[in-house]
Amino acid sequence: MLVRMRLRRGLLALGLVCVGCGGAWAQRLPSGVRPEHYSLTITPDLAKARFSGTETIEVVLEQPARAITLNAAEIEFGVVRAWVSAGRGAGANAGVPPLRAARSGRDDASKGGAGGRDDAFVGGEESAQTATVALDEKKEQATLTFARELPAGPVTLEIAYTGTLNDKLRGFYLSKTKARNYGVTQFEATDARRAFPCFDEPALKATFDVTLVVDLGDTVIANTKLVSDSPGPAAGKHTLKFATTPKMSTYLVAWIVGDFECTEGKSDGVPIRACATPDKVELTKFALDVAKWDLHYYDQYFGIKYPMPKLDMVAIPDFEAGAMENFGCITYRETEMLVDAKNGTLTALKDVSTTVAHEMAHQWFGDLVTPQWWDNLWLNEGFATWMETKAAAKREPKWDYAQDDAQDLNRILDEDASRTTRPIRAKAETPSEINELFDDIAYGKAGAVIGMVENWVGEETFRRGVQAYLAAHEYGNATAEDFWDAQTKVSGLPVDKVMRSFVEQPGVPLLTVSDSTHDGNAVMNGAPSVVVTQRPFLLSVPVSGEDGKARESWTVPVCVKGGGCQVVSQDTGKLSVPAAGFVYANAGDKGYYRTDYSPAQLAAIGQNVETGLTPAERIGLLSDRWALMRAGQGSVGGFLDLVLAVKQDADPTVMDIALGKVEAIKTQIATDEDRERLNAVVRREFAGAFAALGGPRKHERDDHAELRETLFEELGRAKDPAVLEKAESLTQAIFAGQKAADPMMADAAIALSTVHGDTAMYDKLKRVSENSGDPDLRQAALHALTRFTTPVLVIKTLEYAVSDGMRSQDSWTLIALLLERPETQDLAWEYVQQHWAAIGKKSTASSGARIVEATGTFCSAGKRDEVTSFFAEHPVDSAQRALAQSIDRMNACIHLRATQEPELRRWLDSHGGS
Numbered sequence: 014m015l016v017r018m019r020l021r022r023g024l025l026a027l028g029l030v031c032v033g034c035g036g037a038w039a040q041r042l043p044s045g046v047r048p049e050h051y052s053l054t055i056t057p058d059l060a061k062a063r064f065s066g067t068e069t070i071e072v073v074l075e076q077p078a079r080a081i082t083l084n085a086a087e088i089e090f091g092v093v094r095a096w097v098s099a100g101r102g103a104g105a106n107a108g109v110p111p112l113r114a115a116r117s118g119r120d121d122a123s124k125g126g127a128g129g130r131d132d133a134f135v136g137g138e139e140s141a142q143t144a145t146v147a148l149d150e151k152k153e154q155a156t157l158t159f160a161r162e163l164p165a166g167p168v169t170l171e172i173a174y175t176g177t178l179n180d181k182l183r184g185f186y187l188s189k190t191k192a193r194n195y196g197v198t199q200f201e202a203t204d205a206r207r208a209f210p211c212f213d214e215p216a217l218k219a220t221f222d223v224t225l226v227v228d229l230g231d232t233v234i235a236n237t238k239l240v241s242d243s244p245g246p247a248a249g250k251h252t253l254k255f256a257t258t259p260k261m262s263t264y265l266v267a268w269i270v271g272d273f274e275c276t277e278g279k280s281d282g283v284p285i286r287a288c289a290t291p292d293k294v295e296l297t298k299f300a301l302d303v304a305k306w307d308l309h310y311y312d313q314y315f316g317i318k319y320p321m322p323k324l325d326m327v328a329i330p331d332f333e334a335g336a337m338e339n340f341g342c343i344t345y346r347e348t349e350m351l352v353d354a355k356n357g358t359l360t361a362l363k364d365v366s367t368t369v370a371h372e373m374a375h376q377w378f379g380d381l382v383t384p385q386w387w388d389n390l391w392l393n394e395g396f397a398t399w400m401e402t403k404a405a406a407k408r409e410p411k412w413d414y415a416q417d418d419a420q421d422l423n424r425i426l427d428e429d430a431s432r433t434t435r436p437i438r439a440k441a442e443t444p445s446e447i448n449e450l451f452d453d454i455a456y457g458k459a460g461a462v463i464g465m466v467e468n469w470v471g472e473e474t475f476r477r478g479v480q481a482y483l484a485a486h487e488y489g490n491a492t493a494e495d496f497w498d499a500q501t502k503v504s505g506l507p508v509d510k511v512m513r514s515f516v517e518q519p520g521v522p523l524l525t526v527s528d529s530t531h532d533g534n535a536v537m538n539g540a541p542s543v544v545v546t547q548r549p550f551l552l553s554v555p556v557s558g559e560d561g562k563a564r565e566s567w568t569v570p571v572c573v574k575g576g577g578c579q580v581v582s583q584d585t586g587k588l589s590v591p592a593a594g595f596v597y598a599n600a601g602d603k604g605y606y607r608t609d610y611s612p613a614q615l616a617a618i619g620q621n622v623e624t625g626l627t628p629a630e631r632i633g634l635l636s637d638r639w640a641l642m643r644a645g646q647g648s649v650g651g652f653l654d655l656v657l658a659v660k661q662d663a664d665p666t667v668m669d670i671a672l673g674k675v676e677a678i679k680t681q682i683a684t685d686e687d688r689e690r691l692n693a694v695v696r697r698e699f700a701g702a703f704a705a706l707g708g709p710r711k712h713e714r715d716d717h718a719e720l721r722e723t724l725f726e727e728l729g730r731a732k733d734p735a736v737l738e739k740a741e742s743l744t745q746a747i748f749a750g751q752k753a754a755d756p757m758m759a760d761a762a763i764a765l766s767t768v769h770g771d772t773a774m775y776d777k778l779k780r781v782s783e784n785s786g787d788p789d790l791r792q793a794a795l796h797a798l799t800r801f802t803t804p805v806l807v808i809k810t811l812e813y814a815v816s817d818g819m820r821s822q823d824s825w826t827l828i829a830l831l832l833e834r835p836e837t838q839d840l841a842w843e844y845v846q847q848h849w850a851a852i853g854k855k856s857t858a859s860s861g862a863r864i865v866e867a868t869g870t871f872c873s874a875g876k877r878d879e880v881t882s883f884f885a886e887h888p889v890d891s892a893q894r895a896l897a898q899s900i901d902r903m904n905a906c907i908h909l910r911a912t913q914e915p916e917l918r919r920w921l922d923s924h925g926g927s
Contacts, residue, residue, distance in 0.1 A: 202390075203264075225252070303408070343373070391450075600630070643905065718758075
C-alpha cells in the first residue's frame with residue numbers, strides 16, 4: 014500500500030492512525046484454527062449505507078474445540094452454524110454445508126472445484142450446531158461457542174451478518190461524487206473484519222469465492238474475473254460471481270461497486286483495465302500504458318509470470334491511502350492514477366508512474382509472497398518503494414529518478430536521526446501498534462537499505478536473490494531472514510549481517526573519513542587508503558546525562574567514488590581510495606549513512622562539486638552538510654558557502670534542495686532583519702542564473718523548465734521586484750482565461766501571488782478545486798488555498814476544511830499545510846485547539862497523527878509546551894511516536910536557532926547582506 018501523498022514537490026507520509034474512532038486493542042487470534050476457503054455473498058444498499066452478507070468459512074481445527082475465535086468489527090451477527098460431516102474423512106469435501114453453492118472453476122474442496130451438495134457429502138451425514146456469539150469490541154473479536162465439542166479436522170462455519178457502509182474510508186465504505194454513491198473496500202491492515210468476519214491475520218491465507226448482489230445499473234470489479242452475471246434474486250438486482258482467488262491474505266481481498274468505466278489493454282497475454290468514474294475515464298490512459306510496460310518488465314525481473322489472470326486498476330473518488338495492492342484489483346486515490354497524458358505536469362506524470370510501479374511490484378512482493386506478520390511489513394513496503402523508481406527509471410530514463418531518490422533519502426535520514434526513531438523491524442500486536450508501522454521507516458528507510466545492498470552486490474546478483482526468495486515461498490508467507498538468507502546464498506557476500514544491522518537497530522551511522530597520516534593517505538594492499546570511523550548520528554540536541562558514546566555499530570557497505578565497495582564493520586577501519594583525485598565515500602548517493610570529511614578533503618570535494626560529482630551526489634553532499642550543521646558539527650555560514658558554490662547548477666533538483674535549505678534558514682534561524690538581509694543575498698547571487706535561462710522555448714527540456722520555475726519561485730520569495738511583478742502579470746492573465754506559455758512558471762506565479770491574494774482570487778481557486786474534472790488540477794487549486802495569508806482567508810480555509818463540502822481524505826491536508834507554513838501556523842494552531850471536536854468528526858484513519866506531526870514545524874518553547882499540554886489532554890490514537898517526534902523536532906529547531914543565529918549574522922556581515 015502506498016501511504017504517502019505528494020504535495021507538489023516532496024512526499025507527505027500518511028500513517029494509518031485514527032483520531033476520535035475509539036480504542037482498538039485487538040490481540041492476536043488464538044492458534045489452532047486454520048482457514049482454507051471463504052465463500053462470500055455481499056448485498057450492499059448504497060442508498061441506505063448498509064450491507065448484508067452470508068459467508069461460509071472452511072477451517073481445519075488442530076484439536077477438538079467448543080469455541081472458535083475470529084475477527085469482527087462493526088458487524089452485527091445473525092445465525093451462525095458449524096457443519097461437520099458424520100463420516101469425516103470419507104470424502105475430500107466432508108463438512109461442506111448445503112448453503113454453499115457449486116463453485117465455478119473448482120473441481121474439489123481443496124482446489125475449489127464445482128461440486129454441488131450431493132458429492133459434497135459422500136460418505137456421511139452432515140451435522141450442524143448453532144453457535145452463540147460473544148463480541149469483544151475492544152479486541153475486535155467474536156467468539157463462537159457451541160454446545161458440543163467440534164472434532165479436530167475440517168469444519169465449515171456458516172455466518173449471516175449485516176454491516177454499515179462507513180464514512181471513515183476503511184473496511185467496506187461509501188465513496189461519493191456529485192452524481193452518485195459507490196461502495197469500495199480498503200482492508201489493509203486490519204479492516205477486512207469490518208466487511209466480513211474472518212481470520213484477519215496475514216499468515217492465515219485462504220482462497221475466496223466472492224459474489225455481489227447489486228442494483229441492475231451497477232457493476233462490480235473484484236480480485237478475479239467475472240464468471241457469471243444473472244438476474245435477481247430480487248427485482249431490480251443482479252448477481253455477479255467471481256472466479257476463485259489464489260491463496261491469499263484477507264487484507265488483499267477487494268470489491269468495488271458502482272458505474273466505473275475502463276480503458277483496456279493487454280501485456281504478456283494478461284488483460285489490463287484502468288477504470289474510473291465515467292467523467293474521468295479519459296484520464297486513465299497514461300496509467301494503463303505504464304501498467305502494460307511494468308507488467309512485462311516485472312515478468313522478466315522476477316522470473317515468475319504475473320500470478321493473476323487479469324489486472325484491474327481503479328481510481329476511487331474517496332480514498333485514504335495513495336493506493337492499495339489488492340491482488341488483481343489495485344485501488345488508487347484519483348490523483349495517484351489519473352493524469353492527462355499530453356498536458357499533465359511532469360510531476361503528475363512521474364507520480365502516477367511510480368505509484369503504478371509500486372503497487373504492481375506488490376503483486377509479487379507482498380501478494381504472491383506475504384510477510385508472516387506485520388513486524389516484517391517493511392519487507393513489503395520497502396521493496397516496493399525501492400522498486401517503484403527502479404521500474405519507472407527503466408521506462409523513462411530521462412526523468413531523473415536518481416535525483417528524486419537522493420532527495421527522498423535525505424528526508425528519511427533526517428527522520429531516522431531523531432532520538433524518537435524506531436528499528437525497521439518493530440514489535441506490533443494490536444491494530445494501533447500495527448498502524449504506527451506504516452511510516453517513513455517501513456517505506457523509505459527499508460527501501461534505501463535494499464537499494465544500498467543492490468548497489469553493493471550488483472544488480473543482476475541481487476535480482477537472482479529476489480527470484481530465489483519468491484520461488485521458495487510463492488503463495489505462502491516468509492520472514493526477513495528468508496529474504497536476506499536468499500541474498501547471502503546467491504551473492505556469497507555477508508548480506509545477512511548488513512541487513513540485520515540496519516533492520517534490527519534504529520538510527521543512522523555517521524562515517525567520518527580522515528587521512529591516515531599527517532602527510533596524506535597511507536597505503537593498504539598496495540593502494541592509498543583513508544581512516545573511517547563510525548558512530549550513531551543524531552540531529553537532536555544532547556540531553557542531560559547522555560555521554561555521546563556509540564551505542565550501535567553497523568555492518569556498512571561503503572562504495573567509494575572511482576573505487577570499489579568495501580564493508581566497514583568496526584568502529585574504526587580503513588578504506589582503499591583512488592590514487593588520484595578527491596575522496597568521496599558515497600558513490601551514487603546509495604549508502605544509508607551520513608558522511609563527514611577532514612577540512613582538506615572537504616575543500617577538495619568543493620573544488621570538484623560541479624564537475625566531479627553527479628547530481629545525486631551533489632544532493633547527498635548538500636544534505637550531509639546541512640544535517641551536520643544542524644547537529645552542531647558545522648556552521649550555517651559554511652553551508653551557505655556551499656549553496657553559493659552550486660548557484661550555477663543546471664540540475665533543478667540540486668537547486669531545489671539548495672534553495673529549500675535557504676528557506677529553512679529564513680524560517681528556523683533568521684530574525685526578521687536577517688531574513689531581509691539574506692533575501693538580498695539571494696537576489697544578488699541567483700538573479701543572473703535565472704536571467705540566463707531565458708523564456709520557454711519550443712521542445713524545451715523538462716529539467717530546463719523545472720530549473721526556471723525553481724529559481725523564479727525562490728526569487729519571488731526573496732522579494733525580487735521584477736519577479737513579483739511578473740508573477741502578478743501571469744496570474745492575472747491566467748485568471749482572465751489565457752493559456753500559459755509555461756505551465757510550470759504559471760504554477761509558481763500563482764503560488765507567489767496567493768500569499769497576498771484577495772477574496773476574488775481565493776473564490777476563483779476554490780471553484781477550480783470543487784469543479785475541475787482534472788484531479789491533479791483540483792488538488793493543486795485546493796492546496797493553493799493554504800497559501801493565502803490574510804487572516805480572514807486563513808480562517809475561511811480552516812472552516813472549509815471541516816465543512817460538509819470537504820472530502821474527508823483532504824480535510825487534514827489543509828489543516829496540516831496551514832500549521833506548517835510560518836505565515837499561518839499561529840492562527841491555524843489556535844483554530845485547531847478551539848475546534849478539535851469538529852476536526853475529530855471529519856477524521857479518517859490518518860487525520861489525527863498527521864496533524865500532530867505538522868506541529869513539529871513550530872520553533873519556540875512556548876508552542877512546544879502548548880502542543881505537549883494539548884495532546885496530553887486530547888490523546889490521539891496511534892500518534893504517540895508522532896507526538897514524541899514533533900516535540901523532538903521543535904527542541905532541535907529551538908537549539909538550532911540559539912546556536913546558529915549569531916553565525917548567520919556574521920556570515921551576512923561578510924557577504925554584503927544589507
